[in-house]
Amino acid sequence: MRIFPSEISSRTRSKGERSVFTALKTIQDDQSVALHSVHLPEHRRKRVGEIDFVVIMPDILLFIEVKGGRVVEDGGNWYYGPVGREDGPKESPFAQASGGMHEFEREIGGLVGDLRNHGVPSGYLVVTPDIDLPPLTEYKPEQYLGKTAYDGGRGLSQGIERAARYWLRRNRWARTPVSASLRKKMLEATRPQFDLVPNLHSKLLHLDVAFERLTNEQLDRLDESESNDRLIWTGGAGTGKTFLAAEAARRKAVNGSVLFTCASTTLAAHVAGILAGEAITVLPFDRLDEAVGRTFDHLIVDEAQDLMTFESMDTLEKLLVGGLAEGRWLFLLDQNNQVLSPASYDPEAWNYLLSMGSRFGPLRRNCRNTTQIVKQVHFYTGADLGVASAGEGEPVRFESVEGVQQEATALDTYVSDLVQQGVSPKDITLLSVSGDWEASSARLSQRSSKIERFADVVGTERTKNRLTWSSIADFKGHENHVVCLIDLEPVHLEGRLDAIYVAWTRARAQLWVSCRPGSRQKLKDLGVAGLERMGAQG
Structure with a gap:
């Protein structure tokens, strides 16, 4: 069975939903289509509900509600989750499925016409992959699939068939099979989300899946290069270098000790979290003195453009078995820093490194940024971020403000709009x-008391659903779905193309730029200069 999206996002925490997602994909049915995580809007922008799966079949529309883990019914009240941490009381999963079904029918009817008039039958199926509910008056056996019948997903196809037969008998107006053209209209109206204008939360979910798929494709490049002891990977921001660095570290740890380093303390903390439990030493460059006296079989250097000096090379040389000339190492760097010319980049050190290793790249597939962000960065800086392979997103938004207080007000308005669209504050930086921080407009925000400092929470298990605030330097090498660039004065743009490049490429899906007096004109001047450069190169 086809399913949209074709891969499930890592943001889907429910193991039950993941199990059903996998089971649906294995069903041998080339006529039906399943959609995962369909959002139901009360109006065009506010997310108020969700259906786990909508299955468009030739004979029926079937809605699947999944409740993984522990489910308890007590006197008509329903509770979900482990003992002591139950979520409830709430309505039953059958009431949830029924409510979602009727809301979907009402909304889609406005797009393709009333489903009953079209003769389209519908029904629902509740699945509890981990438990068996006792028989209750709340549901008929055909409306439910428990752990035993589900059988790890092997019984899902039979459960769907049984539910379809049951609901067809109750939909006496049904005219089946539903025409292929009408099923196509329903699919087009529903995909990628059911929102009439997909809200940003919906878009983030689908971009997540695209980003994950694209990043995993980079592993093919890693496979091709494993036979080389000394390798240099180049690629622009968003091309998956840190992902590759972490994966390379895991693979090399099988054959000896590994040191992973980078200039950024926050990036090192993030990677340490990713590689937790692995026999890998992760240290930021300024803490390498903690490893003095040791030598490692493998060295991996991420964001190596920040360490491209002979002094840094000397430090690394002493920590690697065989040194840089004979040892086994992997350097990953962003070649755009040659265009942006940061002070820490020494071209002679780069040539020295090239003389000892093999260069691979540049990576051309951008796994992080949408088309709109890639185009904006290239327009202003001339930097090459590769091909934005995840597709379209929201246009970059520029907000002109007169000062700190007005910026704080504009920021609050924008963040509130995002939250209304279902975006988690955790997804906004x-x-x-x-x-x-003391002079930042964020301190004047109505949300200031609930803003976390990124440097304090990076590498930890964040439990609070809060905005993060960061300097550009601390956020280098990191990313978030939505980035709001604040505290931008004209002076910050004097000779600072690198700051724009680093800041803007942190946004995965949406970028909001607040411009204080003079900043917008300075940006326009940079854009004109960029066009002139491209014209001269052409």
Whole structure:
């Protein structure tokens, strides 16, 4: 059975939903289509409900509600989750499925016409993959698939067939099979989300899946290069270098000790979290003195453009068995820093490194940024981020403000709009150009008491659903779905193309830029200069 999206996002925490997703994909049925996580809007922008799966079949529309883990019914009240941490009381999964079904029918009727008039029958199926509910008056046996019958997913196809037969008998107006053209209209109206204008939360979910698929494709490149002891990977921001670095570290740890380093303390903390439990030493460059006296079989250096000096090379040389000339190492760097010319980049050190290793790249597939963000960065800086392979997103938004207080007000309005669209505050980062919290407009935000400092929470299991605030330097090598660039003064743009490049490429799906007086004109001047450069190169 086809399913949209074709891969499930890592943001889907429910093991039950993941199990059903996998089981649906294995069903041998080339006529039916399943859609995962369909959102139901009360109006065009506000998300108010969700259906786990909508299955468009030739004979029926079937809605599947999945409740993984522990489910308890007590006197008509329903509770979900482990003992002591139950979520409830709530309505039953059958009431949830019924409500979602009727809301879907009402909304889609406005797009393709009333389903009953079209003769389209519908029904629902509740699945509890981990438990068996006792018989209750709440449901008929055909409306339910428990752990035993589900059988790890092997019984899902039979459960769907049984539910379809049951609901067809109750939909006496049904005219089946539903025409292929009408099923296509329903699919087009529903995909990628059911929102008439897909809200940002919906788009983030689908971009997540695309990003994950694209990043995994980079592993093919890693496979091709494993036979080389000294390798240099190049690629622009968003091309998956840190992902590859972490995966390379895991693979090399099988054959000896591994040191992973980078200039950024926050990036090192993030990677340490990713590689937790692995026999890999992760240290930021300024803490390599903790490894003095040791030598490692493998060295991996991420964001190596920040360490491209002979002094840094000397430090790394002493920590690697065989040194840089004979040892086994992998350097990953962003070649755009040659265009942006940061002070820490020494071309002679780069040539020295090239003389000892094999260069692979540049990576051309951008796994992080949408088309709109890639185009904006290239327009202003001339930097090559590769091909934005995840597709379209929201246009970059520029907000002109008169000062700090007005910026804080505009920021609050924008964040509130995002939250109304179902975006979690956790998915939003406030990126300060000045890097000074005490002077930042974020301190004047109505949400200031609930803003976390990124440097304090990176590498930890964040439990609070809060915005993060960061300097550009601390956020280098990181990303978030939505980035709000704040505290931007004209002086910050003087000779600072690198700051724009780093800041703007942190946004995966949406970028919001607040411009204080003079900043917008300075950006326009940079854009004109960029066009002139491209014209001269052409």
